[in-house]
Structure formats: structure tokens, C-alpha cells
Amino acid sequence: MIQAKGYAVQSAESKFEPFNFERRELGAGDILIEIQYCGICHSDIHQARNEWHNSIYPMVPGHEIVGRVKQVGAEVSKFKEGDIAGVGCFVDSCRTCENCAEGFEQFCQKHCAQTYNSTEMDEKTPTFGGYSSQIVVDENYALKVSETENLAGVAPLLCAGITTYSPLKKFNVGKGQKVGIVGLGGLGHMGVKLAVSMGADVTVFSTSPSKEQDAKKLGAHNFVVTKETENMKSLAGKFDFILDTVSAAHDLNIYLNLLKLNGAMVIVGVPDKPAEVHAFSLISNNRMLAGSGIGGIAETQEMLDYCAENNITSDVEIISIQEIEEAYERTIKADVRYRFVIDMQSLQQT
Amino acid sequence: MIQAKGYAVQSAESKFEPFNFERRELGAGDILIEIQYCGICHSDIHQARNEWHNSIYPMVPGHEIVGRVKQVGAEVSKFKEGDIAGVGCFVDSCRTCENCAEGFEQFCQKHCAQTYNSTEMDEKTPTFGGYSSQIVVDENYALKVSETENLAGVAPLLCAGITTYSPLKKFNVGKGQKVGIVGLGGLGHMGVKLAVSMGADVTVFSTSPSKEQDAKKLGAHNFVVTKETENMKSLAGKFDFILDTVSAAHDLNIYLNLLKLNGAMVIVGVPDKPAEVHAFSLISNNRMLAGSGIGGIAETQEMLDYCAENNITSDVEIISIQEIEEAYERTIKADVRYRFVIDMQSLQQT
Numbered sequence: 001m002i003q004a005k006g007y008a009v010q011s012a013e014s015k016f017e018p019f020n021f022e023r024r025e026l027g028a029g030d031i032l033i034e035i036q037y038c039g040i041c042h043s044d045i046h047q048a049r050n051e052w053h054n055s056i057y058p059m060v061p062g063h064e065i066v067g068r069v070k071q072v073g074a075e076v077s078k079f080k081e082g083d084i085a086g087v088g089c090f091v092d093s094c095r096t097c098e099n100c101a102e103g104f105e106q107f108c109q110k111h112c113a114q115t116y117n118s119t120e121m122d123e124k125t126p127t128f129g130g131y132s133s134q135i136v137v138d139e140n141y142a143l144k145v146s147e148t149e150n151l152a153g154v155a156p157l158l159c160a161g162i163t164t165y166s167p168l169k170k171f172n173v174g175k176g177q178k179v180g181i182v183g184l185g186g187l188g189h190m191g192v193k194l195a196v197s198m199g200a201d202v203t204v205f206s207t208s209p210s211k212e213q214d215a216k217k218l219g220a221h222n223f224v225v226t227k228e229t230e231n232m233k234s235l236a237g238k239f240d241f242i243l244d245t246v247s248a249a250h251d252l253n254i255y256l257n258l259l260k261l262n263g264a265m266v267i268v269g270v271p272d273k274p275a276e277v278h279a280f281s282l283i284s285n286n287r288m289l290a291g292s293g294i295g296g297i298a299e300t301q302e303m304l305d306y307c308a309e310n311n312i313t314s315d316v317e318i319i320s321i322q323e324i325e326e327a328y329e330r331t332i333k334a335d336v337r338y339r340f341v342i343d344m345q346s347l348q349q350t
Numbered sequence: 351m352i353q354a355k356g357y358a359v360q361s362a363e364s365k366f367e368p369f370n371f372e373r374r375e376l377g378a379g380d381i382l383i384e385i386q387y388c389g390i391c392h393s394d395i396h397q398a399r400n401e402w403h404n405s406i407y408p409m410v411p412g413h414e415i416v417g418r419v420k421q422v423g424a425e426v427s428k429f430k431e432g433d434i435a436g437v438g439c440f441v442d443s444c445r446t447c448e449n450c451a452e453g454f455e456q457f458c459q460k461h462c463a464q465t466y467n468s469t470e471m472d473e474k475t476p477t478f479g480g481y482s483s484q485i486v487v488d489e490n491y492a493l494k495v496s497e498t499e500n501l502a503g504v505a506p507l508l509c510a511g512i513t514t515y516s517p518l519k520k521f522n523v524g525k526g527q528k529v530g531i532v533g534l535g536g537l538g539h540m541g542v543k544l545a546v547s548m549g550a551d552v553t554v555f556s557t558s559p560s561k562e563q564d565a566k567k568l569g570a571h572n573f574v575v576t577k578e579t580e581n582m583k584s585l586a587g588k589f590d591f592i593l594d595t596v597s598a599a600h601d602l603n604i605y606l607n608l609l610k611l612n613g614a615m616v617i618v619g620v621p622d623k624p625a626e627v628h629a630f631s632l633i634s635n636n637r638m639l640a641g642s643g644i645g646g647i648a649e650t651q652e653m654l655d656y657c658a659e660n661n662i663t664s665d666v667e668i669i670s671i672q673e674i675e676e677a678y679e680r681t682i683k684a685d686v687r688y689r690f691v692i693d694m695q696s697l698q699q700t
Contacts, residue, residue: 276625279624
């Protein structure tokens with residue numbers, strides 16, 4: 001086995017502490033990645049603290065992973081030593097079910113092995129995530145990352161990037177379309193960058209008037225404070241597409257009403273309460289409300305390539321692993337522009 | 351002006367009574383239709399009783415209208431005297447806005463003149479519906495109906511037919527697809543007939559086990575009692591498309607969970623309470639929840655032609671106008687298979 005160092009929580013109440021554990025020996029199709037950066041996703045916090053009531057401890061979170069390939073198995077063809085590789089929200093799936101076959105491994109009908117707080121395909125061996133020194137992963141579930149000086153800014157693409165890219169592509173967002181992005185956090189800021197790059201006319205909806213300048217800097221064309229009811233009314237029926245990135249419970253109807261004929265709104269956040277949807281909000285203008293969950297491997301690769309070509313990265317604040325608790329508190333308060341990324345070299349000081 | 355007879359309610363609490371009123375003189379583009387049959391839609395009841403809090407009295411309901419063209423205006427080209435014509439849920443719209451231009455007159459951005467409980471484009475002149483002897487309508491808002499011996503069975507197509515046809519077409523329902531129809535009433539029975547005719551494998555979901563035989567007679571391949579939780583669980587992720595025709599408040603999540611990857615569910619009923627939608631019901635499998643409101647004139651004509659070619663009509667119980675109160679009570683109790691249609695000849699006995 002391969003010795004790995006990481007940071008883990010031992011229970012919902014405990015703080016992060018250094019944690020030594022083992023990664024499997026390289027199989028023929030596996031690669032060993034020396035992790036350089038790992039982003040902090042809000043779902044790391046939910047799971048570390050058992051807020052989704054499905055946590056397995058000890059837990060090493062982290063599913064926005066980038067690093068260098070240190071070693072490759074005998075049959076690996078996609079990577080060679082020294083390449084940059086990424087790992088996103090899952091590390092394996094059955095590969096044969098209908099959903100896997102269609103490239104939606106994240107919805108594997110048998111078992112999707114999440115990168116952490118999950119199990120391998122044996123449904124027994126626990127998985128440990130990217131708050132760690134290295135990871136062994138099947139090359140088919142690793143992503144190729146282009147050489148870049150801003151590798152830290154690439155890490156959040158593995159979750160925040162694909163989560164926003166996938167619905168924008170599915171609904172053919174592009175030139176001539178009026179697109180709304182609800183919420184300007186880790187997901188929202190990626191949504192703005194991506195929708196702008198696709199040529200859409202982008203409006204950011206936020207409850208904080210203070211975010212207007214930031215929204216414009218990110219490329220948004222318009223900014224609307226959600227609480228300004230008159231402004232919202234004047235926009236009724238004007239939007240082709242809205243991406244709602246807010247994960248706190250909130251009223252969806254006020255955004256649905258902004259959609260024009262056959263318009264669609266996609267939610268990517270999971271509030272703890274169900275949303276109340278008025279039938280009339282959907283029936284009027286034949287509107288759609290859809291959900292979207294990350295993306296499959298092929299689409300994640302497409303997104304990474306797209307971002308590399310278009311110089312799109314996440315705006316990040318780099319921290320050491322020792323600052324993890326403070327970073328969690330600040331993430332909860334939305335006091336980060338826009339994603340914390342852990343520099344894994346800091347693990348060596350532990 | 352043209353003298354017309356009808357049945358009207360004078361307030362939310364009053365019963366239907368004979369009502370004499372005037373239809374406008376024929377304009378150059380108008381046709382005069384002698385109404386033969388008019389279907390009873392549940393929305394007639396909601397509006398007659400002011401349950402949507404927007405009722406205008408006196409009210410002559412009825413928007414599932416078929417009859418013979420008795421007279422045509424000087425410039426009418428689509429109809430000639432003696433043709434069969436239909437009128438659905440609206441009789442005019444602005445004709446120039448984006449939605450009208452795209453053939454979705456029902457969502458006219460200026461004013462959609464509903465067939466009753468509404469106003470003409472002057473937004474002053476009240477409109478009166480099909481519980482009456484004749485109607486004057488612009489030929490562009492009248493539908494051509496093929497000669498048939500079962501004209502009564504055609505009347506409900508003007509609302510129940512188009513309401514179910516439009517979403518089935520939009521989501522490309524066809525051969526090889528597993529389709530669910532929730533509820534087996536006026537809308538649901540049309541949904542079954544249409545989805546079956548399009549080649550789909552159709553499952554009816556109902557709370558009443560007693561409807562199984564009927565569902566099968568209508569062509570459904572499978573029948574599931576919604577309350578049988580184990581049955582519902584075993585169907586998770588199996589459906590391409592679900593059409594939910596229930597207008598009472600109910601749990602949408604149990605049906606959303608039946609949708610496979612990229613599956614869609616469309617609601618066409620308007621319950622008095624908002625639906626509670628769990629984000630996970632949509633995010634898992636990238637599902638869609640959409641609304642659909644009747645259809646535009648072109649699509650309604652397409653539906654009528656499709657039904658004529660495929661011998662599809664509504665299953666109806668024909669009543670006289672004098673039986674209207676009883677029919678309303680029975681409609682509320684869902685004691686009708688599947689639509690009441692008023693024979694307007696009965697008006698002559700008034």
C-alpha cells in the first residue's frame with residue numbers, strides 16, 4: 001500500500017487533524033497523483049459536519065483536486081509521469097449501466113464511488129478525498145489538465161466549473177440570449193464567467209447590493225438586487241435561461257416569472273427545505289424548472305478544455321491546510337471571493 | 351347586433367339561468383358559428399364559482415365549442431357556410447408580440463382575449479363562451495373541424511385535447527418511450543389516448559384501483575395505484591416522460607423520482623396550493639419539471655387534424671343545458687367518463 005498524509009475529521013463535532021492513511025497499490029489502469037491543490041466546496045462542510053446525515057468517519061473531504069502524475073500503471077494510456085491530472089466528485093462507477101454508457105457516470109445506477117464519504121465499487125472500502133498528499137485513481141476517472149501557471153484556479157473547475165458548465169451547455173446558452181445567474185458565490189461566479197464566455201447577455205441576481213462591482217468585474221452585463229420588487233417586476237418574461245446557484249432555501253417563483261416563452265431555470269443547489277413551486281409559474285409561458293448534478297467524465301474533460309482555451313479559471317484564495325477551520329467558517333459566511341483552495345505543500349509542515 | 355341565447359351565472363353563488371345577450375355583427379374577417387356542442391371543463395366550474403378570484407358576471411362559460419358555420423364575413427377565406435368549426439380557450443390576441451408571432455397566442459404579451467370571463471382586445475367588451483346558441487369569432491381564431499358523426503366527442507379536444515397533445519409533442523413522446531399519465535379524468539384520458547397513438551408504452555397512475563379496467567380499455571399498457579409504495583419504488587428511474595393531469599394538490603416528488611436520466615414531467619393542472627419540490631428530485635438524473643398551457647391556434651389545428659386522422663375523440667356523456675348544475679356536481683366528484691358535453695339543441699327547450 002501507499003502511505004498518504006491528509007487532514008480528517010473523526011466525527012461531526014470534531015475539528016480537522018492530521019491523518020495518516022493508505023492508498024491502494026497502483027493497478028494496471030491506475031495513476032498516482034501528487035496533489036498540489038484542492039478546492040473547498042460547501043458540500044465538504046455539509047458532509048464533514050454530517051448535515052446530510054450520511055457521513056462516514058474518519059472523513060478526508062475534497063473533490064476539487066489537481067496535481068502531478070507521479071506514477072502510472074502498466075496499461076495506462078491517457079497519462080504519463082509528470083502530466084497534470086485532476087479528480088472531481090467521483091472516482092469510479094459501474095461503467096455498464098444505461099447512465100454510465102451515456103456518459104453520466106455521476107448517476108450510475110449501480111454505485112457511483114464518490115471521491116470521499118463514499119465507498120469504492122466493492123461498496124466496502126472507504127474513499128478519502130483531496131485534503132491529502134496523494135491519490136490513486138483509475139485513469140478513466142481522472143481528467144487531463146493543461147499546463148498552466150494558475151493551477152490553483154483550475155482546481156474548483158472540477159466541481160464548481162462542471163456544475164455550472166453542464167446546464168449552460170444542455171440548454172444551449174449562447175449569443176443573443178438573456179441569461180440570469182442567481183447568487184454570486186463559488187458556483188455563481190463560475191456561472192457568470194462561463195455564460196459571458198458563451199456570448200450571452202448576463203444578469204446577476206443577488207441579495208447583496210455590495211456585489212454589483214464584483215459582478216461587473218466578472219463580466220456580467222447587468223446586476224439586479226433581488227429584493228427590489230419593482231425591478232424584478234419589470235423583468236418578467238424577459239429571460240431565456242436562469243441558473244440558480246443558491247443553496248439556501250429561497251423563493252423560486254420570483255425567478256421563474258422572469259422566464260420568457262419556453263424558458264428554463266436550472267437549480268444546482270440543494271437547500272434543506274423543499275421549494276414551493278406555483279403551478280402557474282410553470283404553466284404560464286410553458287416554463288421549465290430543471291435540476292443539474294455535476295457532469296460525467298467526458299463532459300468534465302470538455303469543460304476543462306473549454307476553460308483552458310478561453311482562459312477561464314476560478315477566482316481563488318489560497319490557504320494552507322492548517323487554516324482549514326477558519327476557511328470553513330468564512331465559507332459559511334460567504335466571506336470568500338470566490339473559492340478557497342488549499343495548497344497541499346502545506347501538509348509537509350504537519 | 352346578433353341575438354344569442356345562453357346559460358349564465360350572475361354571481362359566484364347563483365345557479366345557471368337562461369340568459370339573452372348579443373353577439374357582434376360580423377366583421378369582414380368574422381364567422382358566425384351555430385354552436386352544436388360545448389364541453390364542460392373543470393375550469394368552467396372554478397370560474398363560474400369565482401374560485402380563481404377573477405370572475406366577471408354575468409358569465410356564460412364554455413371553451414370547448416363545435417358547431418356549423420352559418421355565415422361568413424366578406425373577407426373570410428378559411429371557412430364557408432356549412433363547414434364545421436371549433437373555438438377553444440381564446441378568441442383573439444394582439445397578433446404582433448413575440449409570443450403571438452411564434453404561434454403561442456395563449457401567452458400573448460398584450461392581452462389574450464379568453465373565450466369567456468375575459469374581454470375582447472379593447473379590454474372592455476366582455477366575452478361570453480360556448481354555453482350558448484351561437485358565437486361570432488375572427489376566422490383566425492377558429493379551428494377547422496373535419497366532418498364526423500361524433501362531433502360531441504370532438505368538442506373536448508379544444509381544451510382537454512390540446513392541453514395534453516402540446517406537451518406530448520414538445521417532449522417528442524413516441525415509440526420506445528415509457529410514458530406515465532398521472533390521473534385519469536378529462537385530461538388524463540386524452541393523455542392516454544394520445545400517448546398510446548404516438549407509440550409510447552403508457553402507464554396510468556391513479557389513486558383509484560377501480561380505474562384499472564378503464565385505463566386498459568383506453569389503451570394503457572400498465573396501471574399503477576399511486577398509494578402502493580413498493581410498486582412506486584420499483585419504478586424509480588424508469589420513465590422518459592410523465593404527464594401530470596391532476597389539479598388537486600399532491601406530491602410531485604414521488605413522480606419525479608420515476609424519471610430516468612434527462613426525463614421530464616409536465617404539469618397541466620393548477621392546484622390551489624404550491625407544490626413542494628425537493629431539489630434532489632430534480633438534480634438526481636438531471637430531471638425537468640415543466641408546465642404547459644393549452645396551445646396556440648396552429649398547434650390546436652395540428653392536434654385536431656391528428657385526432658381526425660387517428661380516430662381519436664374524447665369519451666363523453668352528452669347532457670342537456672338544463673342538467674348543467676348536476677353535471678357540475680358530478681364533475682367535482684369525478685363522476686363522469688370522461689367529459690360532459692352539452693347538446694346545445696337543448697337550449698331551444700328553454
